[in-house]
Amino acid sequence: MLFLDEQYQQLFTNWNEEAQLGVASLRLVAGRHPHDRSLAELVGQLTMNCGEFAPLWARHPVRTCTSGVKHLRHPLVGAMDLGFENLVIPGPSGQRLIAYTAEPGSPSEAALRILGSATAPPAQDPTVTRS
Template sequence: MPSELGDFLKGRRAALRPEDVGLAAYGERRRVPGLRREELCMLAGVSVTHYTRLEQGRTNSASPDLLNAIARALRLNEDESAHLRNLASPPPAVRPAPSRPEQASPSARQLISAMADVPALVLDRRNDVLAWNSLGHALLAGHLEFGCVKVSAQRPNLTRLLFLDEHFQDLYVNWAEEATLAVASLRLIAGRHPDDRRLAELVGQLTMQSHAFAERWNRHPVRTCTSGAKRMHHPSVGRMELAFETLQIPGSPGQRIIAYSAEPASGSEAALRLLASTVADAAQDGRTRDGSRNPEAARRR
C-alpha cells in the first residue's frame, strides 16, 4: 500500500517539530510543518534517497533495520511501529479468493450464551457482530433485532454503528474519544490485511458517509485496544461505566470475544443488574424487548 505508507510517514514527520527531537530551528521560517526529510534521515542515519523512494512508494524493499531506524527517529510507539512494518511489506503476488461469510463457532456461541449476567459478543476482525448474548444485545443494540447477527448481509458492524447510527452514538458519553479509538484500531487492522475487500468496502462507505470518520482516518491514528473502560448512557438504565476485556479466539481468522463488567457494589453494577432483570422479564415469553423472537432467551425460561 504505497500511498498509505507515504501518507503515514508524512503525517508523522509533520507532527514532530525540530525542537522535539533536539534540533535547532534558529527561528527560521519553514515551508512545511514538522521535520524535513533531510532532518529525519539525519536522525535515523539513513540515506535521503532511499527514504524518499520509500515515502513516495517507489520501492518495495525496506529492510527491518531501515524501518526500525525510521520508527525510532519518528518516535513511534509499539503499535505505530508495527503498522509501519505492515505498510512497508511487499504486496502478495496473488490476491486471495473472496472469503466466505464468517460464522461464530458453536463453542463460542455456547460460551457467551452461558454468560447470562455478563454482556458479551463475538466479533470478527472488521467489527462485524457474529453473535451476542441477550444482555450484550440489550446493552449495545436493543433497537436492532436480536436475530440480525445470523444473516451475514444484516449483521451490525460496531464501527459503522458508531458513525452512522444515532442510537448507538447516543450510548457513549465520550463519543469523540470512542470514535478516534475505533478509527485507530481499524487503521491497524487495515495495515495487517491490505487485501481484505470487505474491510476496504467498509472504510470506503464510512469515508463517503461520515465526515467525522474521514477526518479521523486521514490523520492515520494507530492503536491496539484490547481492554479498557466504556462510559455509557443507556436509554433504559442510565449512566454506567463498564470495563471490557477482549479474548482472541485461537484458530479463527481474527475473531474475538468481548465481555463487559461493572465495579462491584457500584452504581454501574446496579444499572447492569437492572438491565439484566429487564432482559429476564422479556425472556419469560421468549421475546426480545423489540418483539422479535429470541431463541436464547426462550431456552432460559
C-alpha cells in the same frame, strides 16, 4: 454502527474518544488485511457517509485496545462505567471476544442487573407442573 447509527452514538458519553479508538483499531485491522475488499468498501462507505470519519482516518492512527473502561449512557438505566477486556480467540480467524464488567456494588452493577431483569424470560413457578 459507531459512525452511522445516531442512537448507537448516543450510548457513549465521550463519543469522540470512542470514534478515535474505533478508527485506530480499524487501521490496525486494515494493515493486517491490506487486500480485503469488504474492509476497503467499509472504509469507503464511512468516508462518504460520515463527516467525522474521514479526518480521523486521514491521521493514520494505529492502535489496539485490549482493556479499559467504557463510559455509557443507556436510555433505560442511565450512566454506566463498564470495564472491558478484549480477548483474542486462538486460531487464524482473528475473532475476538469482548467481556464487560461492572465494579461490584457500584451503580453500574445495579444498572446491569436492571437491564438483565428487563430482558430475562419470566421465572417459572416451581409448583406448576407442565405436561
